[in-house]
Amino acid sequence: EPEVTQTPSHQVTQMGQEVILRCVPISNHLYFYWYRQILGQKVEFLVSFYNNEISEKSEIFDDQFSVERPDGSNFTLKIRSTKLEDSAMYFCASSDARGGADTGELFFGEGSRLTVL
Amino acid sequence: GQQLNQSPQSMFIQEGEDVSMNCTSSSIFNTWLWYKQDPGEGPVLLIALYKAGELTSNGRLTAQFGITRKDSFLNISASIPSDVGIYFCAGPLPNFGNEKLTFGTGTRLTIIP
Numbered sequence: 001e002p003e004v005t006q007t008p009s010h011q012v013t014q015m016g017q018e019v020i021l022r023c024v025p026i027s028n029h030l031y032f033y034w035y036r037q038i039l040g041q042k043v044e045f046l047v048s049f050y051n052n053e054i055s056e057k058s059e060i061f062d063d064q065f066s067v068e069r070p071d072g073s074n075f076t077l078k079i080r081s082t083k084l085e086d087s088a089m090y091f092c093a094s095s096d097a098r099g100g101a102d103t104g105e106l107f108f109g110e111g112s113r114l115t116v117l
Numbered sequence: 118g119q120q121l122n123q124s125p126q127s128m129f130i131q132e133g134e135d136v137s138m139n140c141t142s143s144s145i146f147n148t149w150l151w152y153k154q155d156p157g158e159g160p161v162l163l164i165a166l167y168k169a170g171e172l173t174s175n176g177r178l179t180a181q182f183g184i185t186r187k188d189s190f191l192n193i194s195a196s197i198p199s200d201v202g203i204y205f206c207a208g209p210l211p212n213f214g215n216e217k218l219t220f221g222t223g224t225r226l227t228i229i230p
Contacts, residue, residue: 004159035218041222042205042220042221042222042223043154043160043205043207043218043220044220045217045218045219048217056217058217091159091160093159105162105165106162106218108159108160108161109159110157110158110159111157111158111159
């Protein structure tokens with residue numbers, strides 16, 4: 001069964017360092033997302049991406065964050081200068097149609113845990 | 118910001134018992150979604166509700182979209198060990214675009230053997 005895959009599963013980094021989290025969405029999907037879950041809290045929307053550009057972003061997604069689809073398969077989230085409060089589980093998701101969030105048909109990866117020291 | 122409040126926050130039940138949890142919002146939703154998150158994994162969609170008053174089942178799970186469009190409940194009948202996890206309600210908020218899902222605060226389900 002097709003699935004969203006994420007790497008690394010866990011990354012530990014020093015405050016101020018750059019981090020890149022990688023995702024391979026389901027191959028025929030066109031809409032890509034990053035969500036974040038701070039330990040013990042709810043899942044929060046960060047950004048959605050379609051047609052090689054950001055379609056929507058939250059207030060969490062500030063200038064320290066960027067997303068990219070560098071090739072036909074990968075979708076990356078970069079945090080330029082990590083802060084302690086960036087420690088969280090980051091989930092990539094994809095859907096095959098606009099309104100994927102509207103219908104709930106988002107397929108989530110297993111997440112990348114980021115620990116900032 | 119917009120908030121989806123779930124209750125209870127956590128539940129400890131015996132295997133075989135039925136479970137009921139709910140989700141409320143101060144805003145109207147046009148779609149209500151219920152996700153389950155197993156430990157160390159991403160959320161997985163369980164049930165999607167698209168119409169006020171709709172009652173939908175998926176195996177032992179039943180969910181309803183409240184008439185006011187500001188609430189939803191999820192029931193699990195005859196719980197089994199693999200039901201353990203965190204259950205989140207979620208929905209796309211009108212005026213915030215279709216691409217953003219807002220998640221509830223979660224209900225953690227623990228099953229006592």
